[in-house]
Amino acid sequence: MRATDMRRTTAESRKRSVNRELVELAALFFATGIADLFVSTLSNNRVGPALLFALGGLFIVSAALRHRWSHRPQRAGRATEPADATEWRLRATVRDVPGSLAALTATLAAHRYDIAAMQVLAVPDGAVDEFLLRTPGGTTAADIAEAARSGGGGNVWVVRADVHELVDLPTRMLAIAGQAAAPGADLAQLIGTLLGPSCTVQRKTGRRVREERLAGTTMLLHGRVGELIEADRPALPFTSAEFARAQALVRVYRESAAQPGADGDRQLQSRLG
Numbered sequence: 001m002r003a004t005d006m007r008r009t010t011a012e013s014r015k016r017s018v019n020r021e022l023v024e025l026a027a028l029f030f031a032t033g034i035a036d037l038f039v040s041t042l043s044n045n046r047v048g049p050a051l052l053f054a055l056g057g058l059f060i061v062s063a064a065l066r067h068r069w070s071h072r073p074q075r076a077g078r079a080t081e082p083a084d085a086t087e088w089r090l091r092a093t094v095r096d097v098p099g100s101l102a103a104l105t106a107t108l109a110a111h112r113y114d115i116a117a118m119q120v121l122a123v124p125d126g127a128v129d130e131f132l133l134r135t136p137g138g139t140t141a142a143d144i145a146e147a148a149r150s151g152g153g154g155n156v157w158v159v160r161a162d163v164h165e166l167v168d169l170p171t172r173m174l175a176i177a178g179q180a181a182a183p184g185a186d187l188a189q190l191i192g193t194l195l196g197p198s199c200t201v202q203r204k205t206g207r208r209v210r211e212e213r214l215a216g217t218t219m220l221l222h223g224r225v226g227e228l229i230e231a232d233r234p235a236l237p238f239t240s241a242e243f244a245r246a247q248a249l250v251r252v253y254r255e256s257a258a259q260p261g262a263d264g265d266r267q268l269q270s271r272l273g
Helices: 003-043 048-070 100-110 141-150 169-180 187-195 240-257 262-272
Strands: 086-093 114-123 126-135 154-160 200-205 213-215 218-222 227-232
Touching: 086 141, 100 114, 100 126, 100 141, 114 240, 126 141, 141 154, 169 187, 169 240, 187 200, 187 227, 187 240, 218 240
Parallel strands: none
Antiparallel strands: 086 126, 086 154, 114 126, 200 227, 213 218, 218 227
């Protein structure tokens, strides 16, 4: 900014300050004159003191009512979600630019889709965002997919979710791992619980054990000795993060079963049972 512009700006600021002070002073004189006129009028009237007392009482009552209203007990409002709300799992990719995720979540909120949980899943070509949604009754997968695409989401997948998937992910993982370490655990069932209700898990024995691998909607894992566990989820491809979680669950199961006292404990429990 040039020096002349700075001087002009300073002069204008001073003029505005002086004008504001003059207006405030004029308002003070007006308020003083009105107050004097009011008192003078009441002093010449017998009902003046009574009117003042009445006004004071009115102000006190108003203050008491306002205090009571502001501290009234809040009534239990209606549930924010309808009784027929449904749960969905939404997976979509967004552009790697600031504001893309915010635009997607804002679009979901505009359709009254409640985001109960969210996580970022790694994929070979980047990352995708996965949401667990609660939606009003009557919402279809096509409705959610259309909303996600209008919000900037790409490669959209929508499947029904189980209510247990709304539990915090670390808590859910620890609970499943604890079940895998317990005697008599069913590994195939636990893997199905981990990967969601739309996943089908099968045990395959008597075949040549192949390497563990992940291929789109199919996942192969090593179970017991000579056993291959195959998980299929046609409605939603698996991610490398889910594959790593399933492998970690298998390791917990194997290490628990390989402990020296595991067989003895199981026999003792069977006898006591």
